[in-house]
Amino acid sequence: MKPDVMNPDLATSQAGGLKTQTSPSGGGKSGKPTEPLISIKDLSVHFSMQGSSIGRLLGKTSGAVKAVDGINLDLAPGEVVGLVGESGSGKSTLGRAVLGLAPVTGGSISYRGEQINGLSEKDMRPLRRKLQMVFQDPHASLNPSMTVGDAIGDALRIHGMSAEERPAAINAALERVGLAPASRFAPKYPSELSGGQKQRAVIARAICLGPELLVADEPISMLDMSVRAKILGLMDDLRRDMGLTFIYITHDLASARFFCDRVAIMYLGRIVEIGPTEEVFANPKHPYTQALLAAIPDPDPSQKGQRNLPRGEIPDAAKPPAGCAFHPRCPMAFDRCGWEARDLRVILEQRWTKVDTETYLSESKRFGSLGSTVTTDSKALVKPGHGSVDDLVNTLAEIREDDPEEIFWRGVRSVEPKPNGVEFSFTESSKPKLLPIVDTGVQVACHLYH
Amino acid sequence: MKHAVDNGAGNRNASRSNPTARNVPAGDVLTTKLMEPAPPKADPVIEISDLRVWYAGANGPIQAVNGVSFSLAPGEVLGLVGESGCGKSTLGRGLLNLLPPSAAVDGVFNFDGTDLLAGNRTEWNKKRGAGLGMIFQEPMTRLDPLMRISDHFREAIRTHEKISKKDADLRALETLRALGIPPSRYKNYPHEFSGGMRQRIMIALALALRPKFVVADEPTTALDVLVEAQIVRILAEMKVSFAPAMLLITHNLGIVAEACDRVAVMYAGQIVEEGPVEQVFARPQHPYTRELLKSTISLTTTELNSIPGAPPDLGDPPKGCYFHPRCPDAMAICGESSPPEVTSPNGSRAKCWLGSLESVSAAGRAPLQRQELSAADEA
Ligand SMILES: Nc1ncnc2c1ncn2[C@@H]1O[C@H](COP(=O)(O)OP(=O)(O)OP(=O)(O)O)[C@@H](O)[C@H]1O
Ligand SMILES: Nc1ncnc2c1ncn2[C@@H]1O[C@H](COP(=O)(O)OP(=O)(O)O)[C@@H](O)[C@H]1O
Ligand code: SF4
Ligand code: SF4
Ligand SMILES: [Mg+2]
Ligand SMILES: [Mg+2]
Numbered sequence: 001m002k003p004d005v006m007n008p009d010l011a012t013s014q015a016g017g018l019k020t021q022t023s024p025s026g027g028g029k030s031g032k033p034t035e036p037l038i039s040i041k042d043l044s045v046h047f048s049m050q051g052s053s054i055g056r057l058l059g060k061t062s063g064a065v066k067a068v069d070g071i072n073l074d075l076a077p078g079e080v081v082g083l084v085g086e087s088g089s090g091k092s093t094l095g096r097a098v099l100g101l102a103p104v105t106g107g108s109i110s111y112r113g114e115q116i117n118g119l120s121e122k123d124m125r126p127l128r129r130k131l132q133m134v135f136q137d138p139h140a141s142l143n144p145s146m147t148v149g150d151a152i153g154d155a156l157r158i159h160g161m162s163a164e165e166r167p168a169a170i171n172a173a174l175e176r177v178g179l180a181p182a183s184r185f186a187p188k189y190p191s192e193l194s195g196g197q198k199q200r201a202v203i204a205r206a207i208c209l210g211p212e213l214l215v216a217d218e219p220i221s222m223l224d225m226s227v228r229a230k231i232l233g234l235m236d237d238l239r240r241d242m243g244l245t246f247i248y249i250t251h252d253l254a255s256a257r258f259f260c261d262r263v264a265i266m267y268l269g270r271i272v273e274i275g276p277t278e279e280v281f282a283n284p285k286h287p288y289t290q291a292l293l294a295a296i297p298d299p300d301p302s303q304k305g306q307r308n309l310p311r312g313e314i315p316d317a318a319k320p321p322a323g324c325a326f327h328p329r330c331p332m333a334f335d336r337c338g339w340e341a342r343d344l345r346v347i348l349e350q351r352w353t354k355v356d357t358e359t360y361l362s363e364s365k366r367f368g369s370l371g372s373t374v375t376t377d378s379k380a381l382v383k384p385g386h387g388s389v390d391d392l393v394n395t396l397a398e399i400r401e402d403d404p405e406e407i408f409w410r411g412v413r414s415v416e417p418k419p420n421g422v423e424f425s426f427t428e429s430s431k432p433k434l435l436p437i438v439d440t441g442v443q444v445a446c447h448l449y450h
Numbered sequence: 451m452k453h454a455v456d457n458g459a460g461n462r463n464a465s466r467s468n469p470t471a472r473n474v475p476a477g478d479v480l481t482t483k484l485m486e487p488a489p490p491k492a493d494p495v496i497e498i499s500d501l502r503v504w505y506a507g508a509n510g511p512i513q514a515v516n517g518v519s520f521s522l523a524p525g526e527v528l529g530l531v532g533e534s535g536c537g538k539s540t541l542g543r544g545l546l547n548l549l550p551p552s553a554a555v556d557g558v559f560n561f562d563g564t565d566l567l568a569g570n571r572t573e574w575n576k577k578r579g580a581g582l583g584m585i586f587q588e589p590m591t592r593l594d595p596l597m598r599i600s601d602h603f604r605e606a607i608r609t610h611e612k613i614s615k616k617d618a619d620l621r622a623l624e625t626l627r628a629l630g631i632p633p634s635r636y637k638n639y640p641h642e643f644s645g646g647m648r649q650r651i652m653i654a655l656a657l658a659l660r661p662k663f664v665v666a667d668e669p670t671t672a673l674d675v676l677v678e679a680q681i682v683r684i685l686a687e688m689k690v691s692f693a694p695a696m697l698l699i700t701h702n703l704g705i706v707a708e709a710c711d712r713v714a715v716m717y718a719g720q721i722v723e724e725g726p727v728e729q730v731f732a733r734p735q736h737p738y739t740r741e742l743l744k745s746t747i748s749l750t751t752t753e754l755n756s757i758p759g760a761p762p763d764l765g766d767p768p769k770g771c772y773f774h775p776r777c778p779d780a781m782a783i784c785g786e787s788s789p790p791e792v793t794s795p796n797g798s799r800a801k802c803w804l805g806s807l808e809s810v811s812a813a814g815r816a817p818l819q820r821q822e823l824s825a826a827d828e829a
Contacts (some may be wrong), residue, residue, distance in 0.1 A: 350632070
């Protein structure tokens, strides 16, 4: 299967682009600017939590999950862009939105200059053959009662290929992904295939119509480690041979570094850093990017050492932290990063895992329920438990004295006793904007840089 | 004279930084190593020899573990790696008597001075929890959603030990705090915790019984990069604070490097190489270990490598060395007879004919003609 057979219009428009694409500087950015294949502008996907039974169960009775929150991203033809981040950062939702599989609540997505979000299913269908997706779990992606050949044939039929043409196209797709001889694999059911073979079949189905964009959502993370390199190698071949454009979604930085021209690091629905792969990995700028890189366990035992890991975990997207969403975990955070009342609870709980039981008991009883602090934008009222407001003030002072380096206190402007509790006021904060850093090609959303 | 040799060796190799040697003067360790080709460890907690496990398969028995032997000293952490289906989980579960009834186990498993495989199996089950602990991959499926964390601990501790609720709570809180779970959350339900916290709770639950040996089967596979790193750190710290001997099953070679003292590489039911992590990773003796290391995608990967083909059907493994159909170094003898295990002076052992070439005839050393392997045969 040659690229021009797969996709005539792409082959002509890509003839020159393919060459620049293999250069380390990445596709589409060098030379004259190409029209983006996909252009994402101020994209938001907010899921309403009202009425959802899961939401009620988890105590999220109102509000929205801002799964994707104001994202801008252009993909040049033939470019591979990685979306990297922890689970819940919105990678999959962004990828799905591009294919019309997640509800866009704001902004736009364009394909070759035409807006495609909000299209009817009928108008979207012809585009589906250009925009395809590969999911994480190859097993769940294949119908267990359909042979691999039929699954591919079905996709071809939906897009109007005649019954006579289909067998050749099925064989070509199977052989293209390494399931050769096709005659051996076409009649197999998914249960007869290994994990890697299943993922090859899923990829065959995705490429059989000659797409231009492949959204690959963690395509190797469920595979055995010895198979990952094979599937990543296959995608790398496809990108080269067919000029495919990729959105490669992963939490695995190593494979992103190998495969992507550019990477976008995501955190709670936003891009916090984006730039050419080499630059982002060599000089990570956002503290979150730095943390992700530092967290990778090094297979070289001689590199064993203490690493600085951020505390905590990715917060609930329904209640994102104020200011910079990363501030509760950020080792570099300072006064205007978004400190707020609930951060107090976190640092107290953390402290209580370290002090002795006596101290824990005597300190904790001074606090009323930590969950019920009353908060406004920049003020919080912490209620006393056993003892007076003054006792609470004293306990807080002791705690602060014990660890004056704790960065939480950088954002605390004042701690004052009030009749019914202790009032904290915090430094005014703002959300950091994604802005370019001169001479790097990198954009970063962090107050340290702007 | 001998002293000088010791110092030289100590400066050259990495054994000073080997965590197992931390509490012992480096000189002593090296002296032992020089005099004893395979240093016997002082009072191992567990000693496994020639362990075998079969599952009942549709076409006859499947030998999932095939003659595995190793021992662990107190606090020693052994990483177990290998491709999917090579028998890692079967080995781990087999040691805790957690295999399905369709499985048969044979061999010797000395724990605390008794062979648990020789006696009746209720003795074995009694040890589970208190003496032998297990940490699973998916904490949520192991925690009862309707039970508070406190009740999980009280139940676990008081099934094994006759102590008061208050003492059980003290023990639980101490363990939870060591793993970074705030005591203020003791009365919460499992769903009120994040994934990483639940995994810490599972680890705490296993450690609260102060087991001497723990099997951790892919304890971080379901977690995110940063949380995984936090858990790996906790596992590494456990060596100091609780010091159970541990079998850590993982797909992540980085975690082995970070948290393990030794590593065992498993292929088709057998341990094909085992030794100190530094040794095995820097100078793999077995071609499978070498290829496995090469196929791992890391931050320094500039070229993808992979092992062609897939591990064999354990119901019908190939003749000779089980790895020979995929081995780039395979020789004529490899397709005929099973290679002997050779222990090198540094204490690592490998099961490969390359380790005893002097006993192989010239004809036996001839490169093996192999069939082409394609993607079609991969795992
Ligand atoms: N209950 C069972 N009945 C029959 N065969 C089984 C059973 N459980 C496992 N096996 C087989 O035993 C072999 C070893 O499986 P095991 O789960 O121990 O591998 P593993 O190394 O842990 O793999 P992974 O890395 O995927 O976890 C495989 O061939 C598997 O198919
Ligand atoms: N259909 C949905 N309804 C409600 N919330 C959702 C839905 N899909 C995703 N989310 C939420 O959106 C956020 C981002 O999810 P996702 O895009 O899956 O992240 P990632 O792929 O980075 O793990 C999460 O908080 C997730 O729970
Ligand atoms: S703005 Fe920058 S420094 Fe501040 S919390 Fe966010 S990442 Fe850290
Ligand atoms: S015994 Fe032969 S086939 Fe087996 S690993 Fe060694 S060289 Fe390869
Ligand atoms: Mg996802
Ligand atoms: Mg397993």
